[in-house]
Amino acid sequence: MLPGVGVFGTGSTARVLVPLLKAEGFEVHAVWGKSEEEAGCLAKELGIPFHTSRSDDVLLHQDVDLVCIYIPPSMTRQIAVKALGIGKNVLCEKAATAVDSFKMVTAARYYPQLLSIMGNTLRFLPAFAAMRQLLVERYVGEMQVCDVRVYGPSLLDQAYGWTCEELMGGGGLHTVGSSVIDLLSYLTGERAHRVHGLLRTFVQQNGLIRGIRRVTSDDFCFFQMLMGGTGSRSGGVCCTVTLNFNMPGSFVHEVMVVGSTGRLVARGTELYGQRNGSKSEELLLGDSGWVGPEVKEMTLPHLQGLSSMVKALRESFQAHEERRSWARGPVAMAPTFEDGLYVQTVVEAVKRSSCSGEWECVEIMSQEPDPNHNLCEALQRNKN
């Protein structure tokens, strides 16, 4: 039996998610917005019976068994952890920091019977699911290089907000890079152990962001990841990722994996392949066509992935009689909160590398940093 859903957020993803949920038979009972007005507006538009700007009203809503969180990264951890604590299943977008991600992991580990998955939906895009299958079947032989390019128009909101602020989780690396980092670990079956990167903010001001305010989030980002064992430096897959959001009118979303005997390329939502012996590429999976609401071409891979993820969620919950119970099988490929922590750790390592200019190691947090650590050190210094 399908669970009742509560949605946090009134942004573009939430706006697409609600119709997708409804189409699969989920009932959306409540929506939260940062103002009553925004929440009311979306509720009216999408026919949601209850709206609020108080988070507890959604979390404690008796008909809500699954909470979908699509809000600014800096607020995500608080809602996600609380939802799990109340016994609700959680689907959520990335948090703002590794510490937040770690707290979410801790909560998810504490409630293993609850569903807790991250909203990196690229894994669910049929092209990438097929790509992974072909990689497992060694279509490309030994994997050598992954090369990802995402080009598009500015990611900034119309008004000044979190998307402009690096520390709030804005920027191409955090917003789009995250999903690429997650995807590459899914495709290669490996995690990055060392990264190198370069971030730039070419456009620091525009017509809407003036005066003393400046954009601090990156609009160009370029990073490399060495995947696999921390052993030999020459082994493992090299991933190179170029993100450029100074290209209005462009929509490039290309993921290429080159191996010893061939290669696979996903362009947008289509998958192409070429084996070394062959003279040209073959189309392995065409675009299935988007039937949801009208969206920007740029976000199609993410939204088609979202659509597939919602289908998987439906299958997962349908398998059980009880509203809150779910089967692991259909959502086994979904990114866990642990994956979310890994992604956030890589994002922060790339940012460190951009500052230091050096290769940085990816070290997953295993223990929450003591918030009093700096204070203790300072006291210690004063004592001596």
Add this chain to the structure above:
Amino acid sequence: MLPGVGVFGTGSTARVLVPLLKAEGFEVHAVWGKSEEEAGCLAKELGIPFHTSRSDDVLLHQDVDLVCIYIPPSMTRQIAVKALGIGKNVLCEKAATAVDSFKMVTAARYYPQLLSIMGNTLRFLPAFAAMRQLLVERYVGEMQVCDVRVYGPSLLDQAYGWTCEELMGGGGLHTVGSSVIDLLSYLTGERAHRVHGLLRTFVQQNGLIRGIRRVTSDDFCFFQMLMGGTGSRSGGVCCTVTLNFNMPGSFVHEVMVVGSTGRLVARGTELYGQRNGSKSEELLLGDSGWVGPEVKEMTLPHLQGLSSMVKALRESFQAHEERRSWARGPVAMAPTFEDGLYVQTVVEAVKRSSCSGEWECVEIMSQEPDPNHNLCEALQRNKN
């Protein structure tokens, strides 16, 4: 009046160059090959009256006023410097090391009345000449990012040779990266001051290279260059270059410049542009069609550039009555030996970076390193 030409080398470029020279009215009087047999073969094939395996026979040939050097990098310096010393004009391919390049610069400075240009022909490709003009006219506004990708089949020769050896000037970075480095300084009007790179040799052996022999030259290379003043780290153009020669059946040669108000992309020999306001790309310069001998698609940008360079050479020499005199105008855009030293310095900095994992500074040699330096130091140490 056009000078008589002597050609060093019997490889694929020499094989294309000779017909191009003849088509423009140059007479090719002599060819050198590393064996009499190879030289004789090419001479017969292309109708060259004299062939030899002794370099002096070409250099001292009385009808030869222009020497074209297309031989393995490790041999280039010796021939080029000697040719200038004998008073011949020189067109040549890159040398193997920065020290060799520096020696060539010294010779070129010593004989400023002689023509001495490097064979990086991409500058002459009409698409890139047009691109540079549009960049000067600020088609893209403020330049931000250059992104270059060259993908293709293996660069290795059929048999084991210098192309397999990193120290002999083999590998994608040295062979193809050089021309890209030169092109980007031409397009941006700036030089790289810091670089970061990663080189790999994914295929270390193949059917022809077996036993204890291993390929040491790179078949995958990925580097970033920060162009412009050595001042602020945030200013200047970021260049990213990806070279992958593990892709048989692929022919990608793409150079993109993204700026604040638009972008330009050269794909193969065609130039496209898009301004930020516009919804799609426009074709700015189509392919002019290749009328020379049949060649691999991969090398078309280089060969069409070579063709334009030969035309420019003809104009340069035609301007004067005397066989060895030439006008600077038509070949003003050609890369000089100083450009060759810059390119070689960047190549070596990228290699250093790949070893150190750090950003490396590009410091152009201003003085030949003392070959006895290490010896002197050792003696000094022993004395103390």
